[in-house]
Amino acid sequence: MTMLHITGEMTIYRAAELRELLLQALPQSSGQLDIDLSGVTELDVAGLQVLMAVKREAQARQGDLHLMNHSPAVVDVFEILNVAAFFGDPLVIGESLA
Numbered sequence: 001m002t003m004l005h006i007t008g009e010m011t012i013y014r015a016a017e018l019r020e021l022l023l024q025a026l027p028q029s030s031g032q033l034d035i036d037l038s039g040v041t042e043l044d045v046a047g048l049q050v051l052m053a054v055k056r057e058a059q060a061r062q063g064d065l066h067l068m069n070h071s072p073a074v075v076d077v078f079e080i081l082n083v084a085a086f087f088g089d090p091l092v093i094g095e096s097l098a
Contacts, residue, residue, distance in 0.1 A: 001032045007039030010047030010074075018047065022054040031063045038069035043077045055087060 004025050010018060026033050033054075040047075051067070058065040067089045070078065075091055078084045084091050 001034060002027060003034045003036065005036040005039060007041075009042040010040050010050065011042055011044045012046035015046040015050050019050045019053065022050065023057060026054065026058055026061060026065075027063050029061050029063065031061075032066060033058060033063070034066045034068055036069045037067055037074045038071050040071045040074050043074050045081075048077060048081065048083065052083075052086065 002025050004022070006018070008014070022033070022035070035051075051065075055065045065087075067074075067087050070091050078087075078091060
């Protein structure tokens with residue numbers, strides 16, 4: 001299992017950088033990547049698309065991607081766009097932000 005902590009904006013301005021970072025962190029096969037989103041201050045559709053693409057790639061590699069400690073910014077976007085079921089992880093705001 002690999003754990004990443006993302007901080008700052010997950011927006012179109014960082015989408016390419018974040019996509020590359022997350023894809024490199026994915027195990028090559030049958031592994032799990034956990035992403036702590038408690039430090040995400042802003043999430044736009046481009047950032048969401050990165051998370052969705054990495055989720056699909058993890059599944060293609062017979063692995064899995066788990067999102068955890070969703071920041072309020074992430075929860076807002078997930079609720080507005082109704083995408084929580086796609087990821088399958090409980091929407092729990094990080095303890096430090098609650």
